[in-house]
Amino acid sequence: MEEQPQIVQPKPRHRWLRLFLILVLVVVSLFTIGCYAAKNNFDEHMMEKAEGTADSFCTTKDEEAPEISLIGNGTISLKVGEKYEELGATAVDSCEEVEVVVSGAVDTNTAGTYKVTYSSMDSLQNTSKKERIVNVIPKYHGTIYLTFDDGPSQHTALLLDILKKYDIKATFFVTGYGDDAMIVREYNEGHAIGLHTASHDYSYVYQSTANFFADLYTVQNRVKNLTGYTSMLMRFPGGSSNTVSAKYDGGSGIMTKLVKEVTNKGFVFFDWNISSGDAGNAYTPNAVFENVVYAFKEYGDSIVLQHDSKGFSVEAVEKIIQFGLANGYEFKKLDMNSPTAHHRVNN
Numbered sequence: 001m002e003e004q005p006q007i008v009q010p011k012p013r014h015r016w017l018r019l020f021l022i023l024v025l026v027v028v029s030l031f032t033i034g035c036y037a038a039k040n041n042f043d044e045h046m047m048e049k050a051e052g053t054a055d056s057f058c059t060t061k062d063e064e065a066p067e068i069s070l071i072g073n074g075t076i077s078l079k080v081g082e083k084y085e086e087l088g089a090t091a092v093d094s095c096e097e098v099e100v101v102v103s104g105a106v107d108t109n110t111a112g113t114y115k116v117t118y119s120s121m122d123s124l125q126n127t128s129k130k131e132r133i134v135n136v137i138p139k140y141h142g143t144i145y146l147t148f149d150d151g152p153s154q155h156t157a158l159l160l161d162i163l164k165k166y167d168i169k170a171t172f173f174v175t176g177y178g179d180d181a182m183i184v185r186e187y188n189e190g191h192a193i194g195l196h197t198a199s200h201d202y203s204y205v206y207q208s209t210a211n212f213f214a215d216l217y218t219v220q221n222r223v224k225n226l227t228g229y230t231s232m233l234m235r236f237p238g239g240s241s242n243t244v245s246a247k248y249d250g251g252s253g254i255m256t257k258l259v260k261e262v263t264n265k266g267f268v269f270f271d272w273n274i275s276s277g278d279a280g281n282a283y284t285p286n287a288v289f290e291n292v293v294y295a296f297k298e299y300g301d302s303i304v305l306q307h308d309s310k311g312f313s314v315e316a317v318e319k320i321i322q323f324g325l326a327n328g329y330e331f332k333k334l335d336m337n338s339p340t341a342h343h344r345v346n347n
């Protein structure tokens, strides 16, 4: 019996293996070609970069915007009428040289806050921006006379430090109390020293004109002995409009008499047109700050009443000064010719 040749069918497992091997071969070849092309591309790119020619990498891949750096401060303050000098900015891009475009106008004749914008764009239109704030502050807004009553106290040294830091002169209406050295410091540091009676005791000083002047001269002598300066500036305890004096004067109209007599004797007395409220409704530095700055007189004189006997009031002074300076006010001490802000006398 003739043997029939046997047809051997390849086993399915072998067929798959062969297909798989072919696939691997194709993938490896493609990868090799890809790497070679990429390397060539990279070499060309590096050569172009070195030669400074057009950069194909940057024109297709650069996604970063230029980085802008301002020359000078990000915020500039100047007074109305002063010149604004454009300091400009620089920009750096990872791929190419870029320019900075400046926009926004500053009107130095009009107070306000202005923005100057610096922008830079690369050839793929990646754009960045930076701003500079320019504050044009009023040349003159008014004059502020800071006045402090009832000291010296343990808070006076801090107050003097703050005033010194900003080179601002204030006025102290002093009493017979507190540290002599503080009065000396006030005087030596250029502040005005006024008189507020030695005892500040309403029941004594408003009992009679004789009592009042005896007490006034006591504090005047204290200041003179410490500084050599005879002060003729004064402020009545409670101000000239106080009504508490009517309790002690036996119905004699003491304030009317005193106002006339102090003037006749050559004193100049001062009241105030802004009360910080530190002897009334204000108990925090912030409340004092708000009472004072919201009441500043525009284009006029602000005579501010504070007490250096109150620590929280002293703590408000730095912010008050900063606000005043930033808004075009000038600070002055009182002298014999200053505005007096007299109140209406009530008795």
Ligand SMILES: [Zn+2]
Binding pocket: 149, 150, 196, 200, 237, 238
């Ligand atoms: Zn007082």
